[in-house]
Structure formats: structure tokens, C-alpha cells
Amino acid sequence: MKIITRLAAAGAVGMMLAGAASAQTVKVAYDADPVSLDPHEQLSGGTLQFSHMAFDPLIRWTKDLGFEPRLAESWEQIDDTTTRFHLRENVKFHSGNGLTAKDVDWTFDRLKQSPDFKGIFAPFTDVEVVDDYTFDLKTSTAYPLVLHSATYIFPMDSAFYTGTTEDGKDKAELVKHGDSFASRNVSGTGPFVVTEREQGVKMVFKRFADYWDTKSPGNVQEIILTPIKEDPTRVAALLSGDVDFIAPVPPTDLARIDADDSTDLITMAGTRVITFQMNQDRVEAFKDARVRQAIDYAVNNAGIVDRIMRGFGTVAAQASPAGYLGHNPALAPRYDLEKAKALMAEAGYADGFSITMMAPNNRYVNDDKIAQAVASMLSKINITVDLQTMPKAQYWPAFDERAADMMMIGWHADTEDSANFHQFLTACPNSENGNGQYNSGNYCNPKADALMDASNTEVDPEARAKLLQELETIVYDEAGFIPLHFQNLAWGARKGVHAEAIVNAMNFPYLGDLVVE
């Protein structure tokens, strides 16, 4: 069996060396498959990974967090609230229809109705079609994240999604729960056409024959995407050659995949920050900035990254990862046990106090182990922690209730922008505008909020960076929350699958550009 496979492989290599461009099939195993074929149904990693296969965005992120044109060839700012985009011509949808500005307008209106996406598009008012290949994207006020948001516009085939199905349902219908035309049928402009789908089992993609991007180096003709939930099984599938590309790779198997002769490991600093929040409404002591600083000084984040994450993380001192506008390189991680004790004594808590702590145990990498480590670190400054960890399904309702004094939360900014961290995690909680929705610490500093508001209308990147970095500094100085680390990303690939070039910190590999030997 083994010999036969080897012979076949050798034969295949021989054929390739002879210069024959044979059909390439790549088997991909992720931990989950996309929940729906409707790109607007859920804002999640799986949906975006899928969107980059079956659709194309107007513009997309480059590896170093810049923008590159996709369906939009170029764009320019016309006035404070208008950006004009020029669409690529001769782009075909999978159905055969041609892409025009009308499709973008239609997609934009649908995004505005999506419960998941409408938050991102709240600052936008309209898409005005100028001609077939030109449209204006309008915002209510000057808005610095127009291009960031445009990476979420994956034009849908408006003609394909218009009309009614045989049982009389509107094809454009966007439903969260239940059957809809768009959740089972797809027509995008993307490099791959969905040919087969059994939810939770497998999805088969074939390369789109009329794909516009003929300059793409991608040579993959077929992708078979299988969700493999269990980490050891996914790793075993790669090591045994049953699949060619996997994500994520668990920290325990990084060395193994790296060392194996037949596989490559690709890692990258991620942008999801893992933090703890200290609830000031529940614990009087947390109202004192010195106590919060003491906790930050007591937590050895570098130790956590080193020991628990096995080096597979980037130590964090602030919410913004490097590369974001608001990232302030001057802010260094704090760890000094003596200083922590001194701060506790200064605040009048030398004898410490008792708190409760909650963390999920299946949401972030090693989340429960991290919480245990933090709890034992806090005992060194006489804070006794009663820790409870639970599956994410139970954790989120508990988090919404603010059920413990310290709670863990990880965050990735959908906009890939610093202001998003503050808006959700550290802004003064306000149910009217939704600020501080995940601020279980109830940390509140109106000055910081004012900086965030100012940054939301500041379009000059330099001035904006200044505002956001000042914001990070305030939250850092007052120890508004405890930053731990940024989770790194890891992919495993069979040798010959050049995945290095197509992965990015947002974790949506551009599989259309994948080159396989």
C-alpha cells in the first residue's frame, strides 16, 4: 500500500518535472466549516474564510496590513464624506452575469440589514451608482475606516439573488435561523465555485473557469474542505498525508509539525488579545488604580507565554497589536512582584482580599490554564482567587451577567483598528450607543472616550495615530484591564504547498493564490 502510494507520488512528481500542469487538488482541514453559504449571515472567521474563496472583496488586506485592490481597481476621496471607487471591468459571477456597480449597491443594502454586519456599516449612509463601473460610498461624517470597511464588501450577484424560489420565498432573504435561498446557493466572483456541500462533513470547491484574476499565481483546481474538530486528529491527518493544509495547529504539536520532514509549519503573530477585566462595581478595591496596577505587576505575562503557550504568543502590554495605528511601542509589559506588593500596601490592601474569577475552557488557546496561572500569581500579593472555568456556551451568559469579579475576554477588532478595542472593552458602558458592551470591569474614563470619539472622525492617519496612542497610554497608566498576550496563528502544510505566501494575521488564507507543486 505504502509502496504503491510512494510510486504514485514519484510518478506525479516526475510528470510535474516534465512540465505538465496537471490538475491540483488540495485537501484542507479547518476546525469548523462555514455555517452558511450566505456571506452576510454570520460575522465569523469561517464566513470570512469562505467569502475569500467564493467571493472577492472590493479591496483586501495585504500581509503587512496595507490594502490591495481586488474588484475595485482604484479609489479616491472626493470630499469629506464620499469615496469614489472604480470597479474592474469584465468580471464575471459564477452564474455568468457580469459585475456592475449595481451589484455593489445591492450588496451594501443587504449588509445594512444584516444583524452581524450592520454594526460595521453604521457610519455609512449609501452607495450611489455613478455609472456601470463607478460608485460613491457615502458616510454620514468624515470617517477614517472607509477602506477598512470596504474589505467587508464582497459584491453578490444581484440578478442571481433576485426573484422568488419555487416555494415562493424571496431569494434575497437573509435569515439567521432556517432555510433560505442564499444559505444554500451561491454566486460570487471568487476563484472557487462550490460544487458540493454536506454541512459539517465536507465542502468541495472547483476553480472558476472565468475567474477575472488571470495574473494570480494560484494553480489549485480543486479544494476539498473538511472540518476536523479534534486537534490531535487534525494534526494526524496532516502528518499521515490525508490532508495538505490545516489550521489551527495546537501549541502542543507545533514542534512536531515543524520537525517532520514532510510538513511545514507557518506561524504569525495574531491580532487577538487575551485580557482579564477587574469589575469595579463588584469589588471596591478595584476602584483604586493602584490595586489594578498591582495586579498587572503581579501577573507574569511573559511567563504565561513562555510556559503555558510554549512561546506561541506575543506578550501584550496594551490592546492594540503592533501594526495597528494605536499601538504605542513605548508601553512595556509590567511584571515586578515587589512593586506589586508595595502598590497593594500603598492602597491599604497589604493583607489582600478575596475575589471570584471566571474564564472559559474551550474558547481561547489554553484559556483555563492561563486563568489558573493568573489565579496563583495573584495569591502572591495576597489576593485569594476563587476560580471557575466553564465551556463557552455557559461562559457568555455568565459574562453578560458580569457574574464574577475578574473575567477573561479575548478580542479581535473586526475593523482591524485600535478604536474598536476601546469601544467594546474599555469604553464607559452605555447601553444607548452600545459602548463598553464587553466592559465587564466597568472601567470608565471620559477622557479616553473623548479620544476615541475624536479618532472616529479624524481622517489624517498621523493625527489619528496620536489620538489612539494617547488613548492606549491612559488605559495603560490606569491599568484599566490586564493585557496578557496576543494569540499567535499557526498553519500546517504539506511540503510543496506554498501556504506561506497566502496566509495573513486575519486568518483568512487567500487560497485562490495558493501555489502547489
Next chain:
Amino acid sequence: MLAYLVKRVFQAIAVMFAISLISFAIQDNLGDPLRELVGQSVSEEVRQQLRDELGLNDSFLQQYLRFVGNALQGDLGTSYFFKEPALDVILKKLPATLELVFAATLIIIGLSVPLGVYTAIKPNNILSRTIMGLSIVGISIPVFLTAILMIFIFAVGLRWLPSYGRGEIVPVWGSWETNFATVDGWLHILLPAVALASIMLPLFVRLIRAEMMEVLQSEYVKYARAKGISPRRIYFVHALKNTLLPVITVGGVQIGTMVAYTILTETVFQWPGMGFMFLEAVNRVDTPLIVAYLIVVGFIFVVTNTIVDLIYGLVNPTVNIARMGA
């Protein structure tokens, strides 16, 4: 016989009703399904609105009555994740699980009878001691560990067998696609079936051995020996027959239990069956699917137990002898 059946059917209905009530009552503690349906930055207001649309804000009684009303018409609710009727989803996944259980059962029957008989006949033999020793190890290692170990030996190390999934399957009838029609299918089912069998096999070897040893001490075996019947005939015809009665009883119950054990095995092997689906449903807080699964599995248990009771009556010769005597 008919009266007995009718009685069993009524019992089954009562059990099913209790299961539905219990599974429905625990669903509030499973978490918030909305969290899995929407992205993290969706506002609380939008989530409340969706909760209203799904009827999750109604009182427990309202929700339960609505569920029972629909269930009586064969509608066990719609899965949040699959967006299909929960019963359809389960029935689609059922063949994969049943095939796995069937393959594991074949392995158990094929191995436990000869091993059990052998260790009973030659209790002090080195081979018997090795078998008994291994069976202790088999009982004590959790199934997911056995499974992962086997994957790393046979799939990663030796590369003899595939590491996950069902491989090439052939449609048979309706949603039933079989593994048993292709070589690839057989190769794929081998590891999961062995892993699943590994829990029950030691139990059955020990059970058959114990029963067999007891039977071998009995008067009629001694008499048969005295009569000069060949040992082979004594062991495999006279003794084994009587050994199998308790084995069938336990076996029927255990095969039902095995359906539950498939949760772990299927998860490790990414086997697209019911057990894996259930664990995923719990992770996703797909409550309609969870409730429907519990009801279907409860139903399988009730049915297998009823069938075992019937078979027991048929196989037990003392029952027949009594009848003949009367």
C-alpha cells in the same frame, strides 16, 4: 405475547415523555444559542430581537407545550446549525453510526467468544493470562486515548490506514450510504470500529469466561464427560449455549450503551455520525438538535431492550422446557 408487547409500548411512551421533559428542562442550562448564531460584536438589542423571533423569551411551559404539540406531529424542531428539521439531520447521520456500531459488534462477537471460551478452558495457560491481563488494560484505558494512540500508530507511523472520516461511501437507500461496499470504506471503518470495540470487548471476554467456568462445573457437563462426549462438543455445543444467555442480556443493553460511546469515538475520528453531531450540537448550543437526539437515542434504547427481552424468551431453553412440561 401481545399483551406483553402492548405493555412494553406504553412503558416506552412514558419513558419517551420523561426524556422529552428532562431534556427540555436542562436546555436552559446549556447556554445561550444566540451566542453561536451571531458574531461577537452584535448588540444586545439585536440579540433580544432574534431571541423573540425564535420564541426563546416565552415561558418554559409555553415552549414545552409548543414543542410537544409539534413533536406529536413528527416535528422535533429545526436545528439552528443545519437549518433543517432536527429529525432529518439525525436520520441522515444515523446510518454512519449504526454501521460503526455494527462493525464494532462484529469484532466483539468474533473475538469475545473464542477468547472467552479459551481462557475458561485453560485458565492457567500463559496465553490466557496474557489475554486477561490485556483485557484489564483495555478496560482501564479511556476510548479517546485508545483511538488517538491507534491513529498515531496506524495512520501517522505506519501509514496503513486513513486517519479520519468515512472515505468512499456508496449510496444504498435513501440517506443510507454504506462503508461496506468499497475497500476504501472498509479501511476507513476499521480503526473507529476497533476503538469502539475496545471498550466492550474485554467486558465480554470476561463475562463469557466467568459464565463458561461456572457452567463447566455443572452436573450436566460432568455427566456429558462421563458419557464420553468429545470435549469440543461439550464446550461449544452444550456449555457455550448456556453460557450465552446472560451474555445476550448484557449484550443487548451494552449495544445500546455503545451508541452513546460513539460520541467519543466519532469525535476523535471525525466520523460524520450521530454521536459527533451531538457533541457539536452541545458545543453550539443547538438546543432543538440536542433534545431531538436525546429522544431518538432514548427510543433506540427502549427498542433494543424490548427486542432483547423477546429474544431472551426465545433462546432460553428452560422456558421452552417448562412449556413442554406443561
